Amino acid sequence: MSVPEQRTGLSLVPVADTKGTKKEYTSDQEVRWCPGCGDYAILAAVQSFLPELGLRRENIVCISGIGCAARFPYYLNTYGIHSIHGRAPAIATGLATSRPDLSVWVIGGDGDFMSIGGNHLIHALRRNVNLKLLLFNNRIYGLTKGQYSPTSPAGMLTKSTPYGSVDHPFNPVSLALGAEATFVARTIDSDRKHLTETLRMAAEHRGAAFVEILQNCDIFNDGAFDVLKKPETRDTHVVRLQHGKPVTFGANAERGVRLTGRGGLEVVDTAKVAQDTLLVHDVAHTEPAIAFMLSRLGNVDDGVTPIGVFRAVERETYDDQVQAQVDHAVTNDGPGDLAALLASGDTWTISS
Amino acid sequence: MSKQVRQRERVIIRFAGDSGDGMQLTGDRFTSETAEFGNDLSTLPDFPAEIRAPAGTLPGVSAFQLHFADHDVRTPGDRPDVLVAMNPAALKANLQDLPAGGDVIVNTDEFTPRALSKVGYDANPLEDGSLDAYQVHSIPLTSLTVKALESFEITRKDAERAKNMFALGLLSWLYHRPVDSTLAFLERKFAKTPELAKANVAAFNAGWSFGETTEAFTVRYEVKPAAMTSGLYRNITGNTALAYGLIAASVRSGLPLFLGSYPITPASDILHELAKHKRFGVRTFQAEDEIAGIGAALGAAFGGALGVTTTSGPGIDLKSETVGLAVSLELPLLVVDVQRAGPSTGMPTKAEQSDLLLAMFGRHGEAPVPIVAASSPADCFDAAVEAARIAVKYRTPVFLMSDAYLANGSEPWLLPDVDALPDLRVDFATAPNHEKDDGTPEFWPYLRDPATLARPWAVPGTPGLEHRIGGIEKADGSGNISYDPGNHEMMVRLRQAKIDGIAQDIAPLEVDDPTGEAEVLVLGWGSTYGPIGAAVAAVRAEGGHVAQAHLRHLNPMPANTGEVVTRYRRVLVPEMNLGQLSMLIRARYLVDAIPFTRVRGLPFKSDELADAIKDVIEHERA
Numbered sequence: 021m022s023v024p025e026q027r028t029g030l031s032l033v034p035v036a037d038t039k040g041t042k043k044e045y046t047s048d049q050e051v052r053w054c055p056g057c058g059d060y061a062i063l064a065a066v067q068s069f070l071p072e073l074g075l076r077r078e079n080i081v082c083i084s085g086i087g088c089a090a091r092f093p094y095y096l097n098t099y100g101i102h103s104i105h106g107r108a109p110a111i112a113t114g115l116a117t118s119r120p121d122l123s124v125w126v127i128g129g130d131g132d133f134m135s136i137g138g139n140h141l142i143h144a145l146r147r148n149v150n151l152k153l154l155l156f157n158n159r160i161y162g163l164t165k166g167q168y169s170p171t172s173p174a175g176m177l178t179k180s181t182p183y184g185s186v187d188h189p190f191n192p193v194s195l196a197l198g199a200e201a202t203f204v205a206r207t208i209d210s211d212r213k214h215l216t217e218t219l220r221m222a223a224e225h226r227g228a229a230f231v232e233i234l235q236n237c238d239i240f241n242d243g244a245f246d247v248l249k250k251p252e253t254r255d256t257h258v259v260r261l262q263h264g265k266p267v268t269f270g271a272n273a274e275r276g277v278r279l280t281g282r283g284g285l286e287v288v289d290t291a292k293v294a295q296d297t298l299l300v301h302d303v304a305h306t307e308p309a310i311a312f313m314l315s316r317l318g319n320v321d322d323g324v325t326p327i328g329v330f331r332a333v334e335r336e337t338y339d340d341q342v343q344a345q346v347d348h349a350v351t352n353d354g355p356g357d358l359a360a361l362l363a364s365g366d367t368w369t370i371s372s
Numbered sequence: 373m374s375k376q377v378r379q380r381e382r383v384i385i386r387f388a389g390d391s392g393d394g395m396q397l398t399g400d401r402f403t404s405e406t407a408e409f410g411n412d413l414s415t416l417p418d419f420p421a422e423i424r425a426p427a428g429t430l431p432g433v434s435a436f437q438l439h440f441a442d443h444d445v446r447t448p449g450d451r452p453d454v455l456v457a458m459n460p461a462a463l464k465a466n467l468q469d470l471p472a473g474g475d476v477i478v479n480t481d482e483f484t485p486r487a488l489s490k491v492g493y494d495a496n497p498l499e500d501g502s503l504d505a506y507q508v509h510s511i512p513l514t515s516l517t518v519k520a521l522e523s524f525e526i527t528r529k530d531a532e533r534a535k536n537m538f539a540l541g542l543l544s545w546l547y548h549r550p551v552d553s554t555l556a557f558l559e560r561k562f563a564k565t566p567e568l569a570k571a572n573v574a575a576f577n578a579g580w581s582f583g584e585t586t587e588a589f590t591v592r593y594e595v596k597p598a599a600m601t602s603g604l605y606r607n608i609t610g611n612t613a614l615a616y617g618l619i620a621a622s623v624r625s626g627l628p629l630f631l632g633s634y635p636i637t638p639a640s641d642i643l644h645e646l647a648k649h650k651r652f653g654v655r656t657f658q659a660e661d662e663i664a665g666i667g668a669a670l671g672a673a674f675g676g677a678l679g680v681t682t683t684s685g686p687g688i689d690l691k692s693e694t695v696g697l698a699v700s701l702e703l704p705l706l707v708v709d710v711q712r713a714g715p716s717t718g719m720p721t722k723a724e725q726s727d728l729l730l731a732m733f734g735r736h737g738e739a740p741v742p743i744v745a746a747s748s749p750a751d752c753f754d755a756a757v758e759a760a761r762i763a764v765k766y767r768t769p770v771f772l773m774s775d776a777y778l779a780n781g782s783e784p785w786l787l788p789d790v791d792a793l794p795d796l797r798v799d800f801a802t803a804p805n806h807e808k809d810d811g812t813p814e815f816w817p818y819l820r821d822p823a824t825l826a827r828p829w830a831v832p833g834t835p836g837l838e839h840r841i842g843g844i845e846k847a848d849g850s851g852n853i854s855y856d857p858g859n860h861e862m863m864v865r866l867r868q869a870k871i872d873g874i875a876q877d878i879a880p881l882e883v884d885d886p887t888g889e890a891e892v893l894v895l896g897w898g899s900t901y902g903p904i905g906a907a908v909a910a911v912r913a914e915g916g917h918v919a920q921a922h923l924r925h926l927n928p929m930p931a932n933t934g935e936v937v938t939r940y941r942r943v944l945v946p947e948m949n950l951g952q953l954s955m956l957i958r959a960r961y962l963v964d965a966i967p968f969t970r971v972r973g974l975p976f977k978s979d980e981l982a983d984a985i986k987d988v989i990e991h992e993r994a
Contacts, residue, residue, distance in 0.1 A: 034833075047840070049840075049852065049853070076833075076835065077835075077838060078832060078833055078834055078835045078836070078837070078838055079832060079833050080832075081674075081832050083671070086843075093840050093842070094840050094842070094853065096840075097838055098838050099674075099832040099838050099839065099840070100839075100840035100841075100842075101671075101674060101701070101840070101841060101842060102840065102841070102842025102843065102844065103667075103697060103842065103843065104667075104693055104694060104697050104843060107663060107664070107667045107693075107694065110632075110659065110660075110663065110664035110667030110668050110671070111667045111668065111670055111671035111674075112671055113657070113659075113664070113667075113668050113671065114630060114632055114657065114667065114668025114669055114670065114671030114672040114673075114675075114677075114679070115671035115672060115674055115675045115832075116671075117630070117655060117657060117668070117672070118628060118630045118655055118671075118672040118675050118676075118677045119672075119675040119676070119832065119833070121833060122675065122832050122833065139660055139661060139664075140660065140663075140664055140667070143659075143660035143664065342655055342657075345650050346650045346651075346653055346654075346655065348650075349650035349651040350650075350651050350653070353651045354651065355651055355652075356619070356623070356649060356651040356652030356653070358619065358620055358623045358652075358790045359787075359790045361616065361619065361649070361652075362606075362616060362620075362787050362788070362790065363604060363606065363787055364606075365606055365607075366404050366407070366408060366553050366606060366607065367604055367605060367606045367787075368407065368408045368410065368604075368605050368606075369602075369603070369604050369605070370410060370600045370601070370602050370603060370605060371602050
């Protein structure tokens with residue numbers, strides 16, 4: 021009953037005769053985000069990137085919850101559902117499990133995925149449903165006009181926390197790794213190339229692919245990720261994870277990361293340590309422990325933020341296994357016979 | 373010793389024992405033997421929610437009641453003729469239901485001082501004369517079973533556990549039941565442990581032989597087969613019938629069945645049943661919670677599946693928001709509510725009909741949802757097919773109402789001809805249905821069928837019909853986001869009109885009024901069908917005139933409902949709630965419907981219902 025190996029996330033999705041264009045993937049609906057919102061950059065990247073997958077557009081479905089990010093499906097000329105706050109991963113699970121021929125994308129904000137729908141997210145990840153889950157993390161509630169979110173830093177002043185938030189935030193990458201997601205990545209709205217690369221790897225991954233996109237809300241949390249974007253600070257704060265390469269950062273890779281021997285990571289000057297003591301990034305490590313440590317590195321304000329793929333491992337997907345059980349039953353027992361089913365068990369005949 | 377044989381038209385037996393005594397199994401087997409023999413029957417399992425409450429206590433008592441007869445049986449019976457009590461707790465918990473003169477078969481081995489004091493007996497009721505009004509058969513069931521199994525290489529505990537088969541053997545002898553199906557069942561059940569299989573068969577046979585030889589029973593009984601429509605029958609519970617109905621709807625519609633569900637009493641058996649039938653393409657998804665269960669079903673419906681979610685009242689509370697989304701998306705979805713006693717956790721294994729108004733109104737906004745209710749265990753099959761028909765044809769969520777009594781109760785079922793079941797095939801949208809101003813074809817997801825007001829169902833994978841739908845108000849036709857006041861008004865009324873219009877597409881409410889002289893109508897819905905029918909028959913047998921009607925569709929109600937309820941001087945509405953249907957009837961038809969309500973977690977007793985009907989008739993006459 022095992023599922024064939026070497027399937028990618030797109031293996032069962034029909035291929036288009038000709039590649040589509042960004043224009044074809046753009047719906048006729050007027051985009052209604054605030055001017056300057058990071059969502060525009062993500063939308064443009066996705067509209068350009070999806071056609072490159074070469075899939076039949078009608079076999080792509082985008083499902084969202086509620087929030088600013090959740091308007092996303094309206095602007096993509098594919099099939100789509102704008103659903104209920106937090107529930108998009110559950111709805112998408114039903115669709116993906118019943119339709120293996122679809123490429124299903126789930127869009128949510130930090131309210132959708134980290135708060136009201138946290139349960140659905142972790143279960144979709146643990147089951148490894150073949151879904152691409154994009155978290156637009158702006159660390160604020162935008163559509164409800166400026167309350168703190170489960171990813172807002174402690175102490176943050178917002179409309180609902182005039183004395184500062186006393187909530188300890190979630191680190192979405194840590195959470196996803198804790199749920200044993202098979203693909204976990206982080207990227208930034210303004211880094212088009214990195215964003216597109218990351219989405220492509222997510223699309224090809226067979227199973228649940230979780231991508232945290234750090235996204236600017238220029239109205240309620242403007243500049244939240246500036247330190248990762250500005251030329252004068254980004255090199256010293258962004259750690260670009262690359263599979264098979266030592267984990268280093270800085271304009272000339274002058275800083276690096278290594279295991280401490282006490283079960284942790286430390287940042288070191290690469291000039292002062294032997295090169296072979298640096299941590300070599302391995303996305304395919306069966307255990308998520310080192311990826312988890314990397315996800316804990318610093319934070320945006322006073323430390324470093326790793327971006328890229330934290331983890332990409334193979335594990336059978338929920339939907340493939342469900343399909344395999346159905347196929348197995350049909351092959352072994354034959355297709356169902358309704359009359360025979362109804363007459364199963366103890367029966368008796370009454371004749372007049 | 374030859375025994376006297378007496379004829380009986382009907383018998384009601386209640387098996388009662390500790391949760392671990394196997395009373396449900398014993399009842400099931402006796403039911404199968406009885407069905408095979410050709411009696412009509414109805415059963416009522418009555419068990420605690422606790423899996424194993426402390427042994428020998430009143431909360432741990434599990435019972436199974438069976439009513440069988442040589443004629444049409446409508447209910448599991450009000451009061452047992454025979455009580456089988458496996459311990460003092462079972463006797464104490466059930467004796468008050470037994471009429472004077474009834475038979476009590478007790479397992480004397482369990483009537484120890486400790487067991488007696490555990491349930492508050494100061495003296496042994498078998499010895500203090502308190503059972504003088506009954507025919508008591510004191511039998512040491514446990515020790516007789518152990519003795520009969522001495523030669524088997526099984527533990528003493530396993531031997532003791534076989535006492536339910538001894539009791540079943542005895543009762544099977546007492547009522548002339550055919551035994552082959554039980555013997556075959558035991559071989560199957562203990563196929564992996566042949567010694568246990570042989571021991572249980574031996575216990576069963578020992579019980580039978582005990583009946584033949586003991587002086588405790590001087591009479592055997594015969595209940596002749598009932599006259600039933602000819603055909604192939606099986607016995608079926610409501611939950612199994614409902615699961616089969618869903619599979620039938622899938623087969624007849626050509627839509628793969630997708631169940632999203634979270635385990636909950638008393639609905640879980642539907643999930644268990646459907647999980648077995650993957651060869652029908654059935655996918656069952658045990659979700660992380662109730663909300664995910666319905667969400668996944670709705671997602672599958674978007675993809676062209678027959679989406680179903682099964683639950684009980686607490687689950688409906690949680691699913692409400694998604695039901696509202698389904699109303700807005702206008703996708704087919706079945707929401708099965710196996711009602712139980714509420715509020716909150718209530719009594720999970722006990723029946724109630726108190727979710728009617730929840731199904732009717734339990735959503736924010738104007739969110740009309742059709743409601744279909746099953747009236748008997750076997751009727752759960754037809755009700756499921758009908759609910760699916762409405763959902764698929766009108767692209768709407770539909771509530772399918774069952775309850776704990778229907779779910780676990782059983783009755784003989786005349787198997788339907790599968791080719792005669794309704795044709796539920798769907799026409800998916802395959803081409804654009806509208807033109808832009810410049811003549812370019814496009815797809816409008818909310819351009820309605822003028823007859824049904826249903827919108828087109830275009831599933832992903834269909835080229836050229838890419839569209840986005842959501843919970844935000846949509847422009848009539850195009851389905852684009854719209855905050856236009858006039859459009860919202862139109863859409864709210866269109867959604868309501870679509871559901872209201874279903875009234876023209878369902879069978880009219882039938883009235884059973886044989887003499888045409890009735891001035892009182894008894895109107896019911898759901899599982900009260902059996903008790904109401906029995907009560908109405910009793911009233912008529914005494915010369916009373918009363919009409920009966922039963923609603924399969926609660927929303928919309930059949931088009932002639934107003935005419936029916938205004939035709940009679942009084943309308944009596946028996947319900948297992950505080951008057952939810954009567955409230956709807958009053959509100960909708962300005963009829964002064966009289967509620968008759970009970971919320972004990974158990975079906976109505978037909979004699980109390982008959983008294984209530986007679987009271988109303990008397991009152992009218994006075």
